[in-house]
Amino acid sequence: xxxxxxxxxxxxxxxxxxxxxxxxxxxxxxxxxxxxxxxxxxxxxxxxxxxxxxxxxxxxxxxxxxxxxxxxxxxxxxxxxxxxxxxxxxxxxxxxxxxxxxxxxxxxxxxxxxxxxxxxxxxxxxxxxxxxxxxxxxxxxxxxxxxxxxxxxxxxxxxxxxxxxxxxxxxxxxxxxxxxxxxxxxxxxxxxxxxxxxxxxxxxxxxxxxxxxxxxxxxxxxxxxxxxxxxxxxxxxxxxxxxxxxxxxxxxxxxxxxxxxxxxxxxxxxxxxxxxxxxxxxxxxxxxxxxxxxxxxxxxxxxxxxxxxxxxxxxxxxxxxxxxxxxxxxxxxxxxxxxxxxxxxxxxxxxxxxxxxxxxxxxxxxxxxxxxxxxxxxxxxxxxxxxxxxxxxxxxxxxxxxxxxxxxxxxxxxxxxxxxxxxxxxxxxxxxxxxxxxxxxxxxxxxxxxxxxxxxxxxxxxxx
Ligand code: BGP
Numbered sequence: 319x320x321x322x323x324x325x326x327x328x329x330x331x332x333x334x335x336x337x338x339x340x341x342x343x344x345x346x347x348x349x350x351x352x353x354x355x356x357x358x359x360x361x362x363x364x365x366x367x368x369x370x371x372x373x374x375x376x377x378x379x380x381x382x383x384x385x386x387x388x389x390x391x392x393x394x395x396x397x398x399x400x401x402x403x404x405x406x407x408x409x410x411x412x413x414x415x416x417x418x419x420x421x422x423x424x425x426x427x428x429x430x431x432x433x434x435x436x437x438x439x440x441x442x443x444x445x446x447x448x449x450x451x452x453x454x455x456x457x458x459x460x461x462x463x464x465x466x467x468x469x470x471x472x473x474x475x476x477x478x479x480x481x482x483x484x485x486x487x488x489x490x491x492x493x494x495x496x497x498x499x500x501x502x503x504x505x506x507x508x509x510x511x512x513x514x515x516x517x518x519x520x521x522x523x524x525x526x527x528x529x530x531x532x533x534x535x536x537x538x539x540x541x542x543x544x545x546x547x548x549x550x551x552x553x554x555x556x557x558x559x560x561x562x563x564x565x566x567x568x569x570x571x572x573x574x575x576x577x578x579x580x581x582x583x584x585x586x587x588x589x590x591x592x593x594x595x596x597x598x599x600x601x602x603x604x605x606x607x608x609x610x611x612x613x614x615x616x617x618x619x620x621x622x623x624x625x626x627x628x629x630x631x632x633x634x635x636x637x638x639x640x641x642x643x644x645x646x647x648x649x650x651x652x653x654x655x656x657x658x659x660x661x662x663x664x665x666x667x668x669x670x671x672x673x674x675x676x677x678x679x680x681x682x683x684x685x686x687x688x689x690x691x692x693x694x695x696x697x698x699x700x701x702x703x704x705x706x707x708x709x710x711x712x713x714x715x716x717x718x719x720x721x722x723x724x725x726x727x728x729x730x731x732x733x734x735x736x737x738x739x740x741x742x743x744x745x746x747x748x749x750x751x752x753x754x755x756x757x758x759x760x761x762x763x764x765x766x767x768x769x770x771x772x773x774x775x776x777x778x779x780x781x782x
Pocket of ligand 1: 330333474475478531604681685727733734735736737741
């Protein structure tokens, strides 16, 4: 790792800013959904809106040289007409200025799931107009912040928010509709390409990419049936985002399969051309776990997510395509996430072979319950998790993969979507019950030493 390597941590606007109705901010789809369903929400979250200076200073003091965060669309654009909220613009200028004051390279996500409710009311991502509204948002961001930002990404995790929102139904808008899932997926990938096109047309400095929730696929054996199931799983989990963003084309076998059962007339030649011509400069990969699959056997599609933190609740079966299985030899978190660093090593190599683009590991971390009232959280499990995953990255780099940065999820404890705040990921503890007090965890100090050594202090081992 050379001195240009970005060592940072990440957050997302809705999960940390709070201030949900402050300074003319519009309502987001998450505000509406969580309020209406009386669920734990991010109204206050980590109050980063008021404490960003302290948070960024702590990043610096923790040796980090980059901060990945997202811009809140409803804070920046007031309405469907596209009017700009000057107070929102000012807020992000102050945040970017704090980054530069502390020599922290900003790594900016334009969209991390907080769609304005005024667009959700018009059909959300199923409405193609929203893709063009995103293009407007992207232009506003480049125009206002372009001189302070070198690293842009259009979207955080299209797969995750589209599938959860339209197919599984556990995220807003809470639908279970395959046709709408497909249309939403298409519109998001179009929006991303429109963002890339606007970035290039404006000749802004720096580079632009996309961030994907990467779950590399493994099979339970080497049979042809398993290989077919793996391809279905890979198309579902990864390829429709990465192929489309990096190569400019949806996987043809996926499109052919969907065309047998669904209407794909929403795909327009002119728009497919925009996607083909506006591929990304780099890919950002968020890695939590892999997907281990076996061939589909029987029964209906089942997609159950564990939001309770009680082990064993999750299940993924897609009828006629594949079934996800659990490796009995692996360790799992209380939220059923497998801990499997080798998946990161192998996945990086696979992505490099397929796309030949620079890669940033834009999120990696472990969510656990922690008592933050103690003087210092001794999160040795997080230290060992991070050590093993950074080791996996270094192994991939030894193989020749061009990895340019690593972001711990998260910079500090924040709101974890449907899991509330009890699922903690931060390097810094936040006491949500007591004045939002920030206290670095042991992992924060450990990470600082790793960064100072440029990774040399990582305990290395081969993963075979
Ligand atoms: C990613 C998201 C983040 C973050 C993380 C952990 O999918 O980009 O926003 O939340 O996962 O997931 P969770 O908070 O659901 O445990």
